[in-house]
Amino acid sequence: MTTQAIRTEQPLLSVKDLKIRIQMDNGEMKAVDGVDFEIKKGKTLGLVGESGCGKSLTSRALLGINPKECETSGAVLYRSATDQPSEQLNLLSLDPNGKQIRSIRGRKISMIFQEPMTAFSPMYTIGNQIMEAILIHRTKNKKEAKRIALDMLGKVGISDQEKRFDQYPHEFSGGMRQRAMISMALSCNPELLIADEPTTALDVTIQAQVLELMRSLQADFGMAILLVTHDLGIIAQMCDEVAVMYLGKIVEQAPVKELFYNPKHPYTKGLLRSMPRLGGNKSKRLESIEGSVPMPINMPPMCGFYDRCKDRIEGVCNVRDVPKTQISEDHSVRCFLYSDPHGGESQ
Structure with missing residues (x-):
């Protein structure tokens, strides 16, 4: 290409x-x-x-x-x-x-959730929950769905897949649950x-x-x-x-x-x-x-970062919403340091 x-x-x-x-x-x-x-x-x-x-x-x-x-x-x-x-x-x-x-x-489109312990149901085995997505989206054959699920568990680095397939989420460590969540998310090739x-x-x-x-x-x-x-x-x-x-x-x-x-x-x-940073001054905070x-409740038109910004411009940043400014073809920013109060780009 x-x-x-x-x-x-x-x-x-x-x-x-x-x-x-x-x-x-x-x-x-x-x-x-x-x-x-x-x-x-x-x-x-x-x-x-x-x-x-x-x-x-x-x-x-x-x-x-x-x-x-x-x-x-x-x-x-x-x-x-x-x-x-x-x-x-x-x-x-x-x-x-x-x-x-x-x-x-x-x-x-699949999603890996922030905390797999709450994303997995404690009532069903890991294998059962991975198979559910496969049965819905890829095949109605349960043997084929189990084969795909076991294969995905292997791809994410979980050993002894047959044993792990029948275990419940609480029997997995945090890292293993995250791997199982990834295997479930990728089981249908999103x-x-x-x-x-x-x-x-x-x-x-x-x-x-x-x-x-x-x-x-x-x-x-x-x-x-x-x-x-x-x-x-x-x-x-x-x-x-x-x-x-x-x-x-x-x-x-x-x-x-x-x-x-x-x-x-x-x-x-x-x-x-x-x-x-590696090699930085360890004594410096x-x-x-x-x-x-x-x-963000009932906020007036202004820059949301105004109160925390060391470079804020009084009478500009706190009186209207900040327009988006294109710095280059693929770099954009919302800041009045790079645009005038009327929304035009600064020179």
Whole structure:
């Protein structure tokens, strides 16, 4: 495939102006506020930010599995390679309990949940739960479904698959449960894998094994990955492109190397400065971003990072919403340091 063909290739998934509102007793919470991004076939997009910035709600909205109180608008345009590649299907327009979206969940778009102990049912064996997805989406033959499930357990590095197949989630260690969750997510060869904090609560050694496993399986299956995390080290290791999220908005988006070596938004710079570095001065304390993420309830038009930003401009950043500015073809940022108060790019 030529470079020009790669550039013009249509994205597998396009998220446009995604908004999630939750009605609270004291007002309306803008949990996700106008998120836009694209995921290309075979590539990994990292969605990074502090806890509470809307990452998990965004990822779950793609499959329509957020709680009922979440009012979702915008568009999630899915272009399956196995159907008509020229056609786009808006997943948000589908009935969240309907047959069409259920034929996509698990089959074409799968998800690794943040905590596999709560994602697996304690009442059924691991093998039974992996087989369930296979029986729904791939084959009605139980022997064939068991063979596929055992094969997937082996691919994720779980030994003695026959014995493990009949065990319950509580009999697995944290790392093994995470591997079993990955095997279930990949059992139907999805085109897109959503990984929501896939290494949370795992020790460093198991974390490295899980990430290496995801890279290996991505190469085998050719799938795209949306990786949701707050760990920039994982982002650097796994992703092709990165979207930094803060208070329900994507404040900066760029290829991973560009973001690490040429960050623009003060929040992105703060996150990078707070990372420990090999060979750094051990006696020097890591920098931190002062303050905390505010609750996005009844917020006036302003930059959400204003109260925590050392570079804020009084009378500008706190009086209107920040427009998106294109720094380059594939690098965008929401910050008045790179645009004038009227939305034009600064020179």
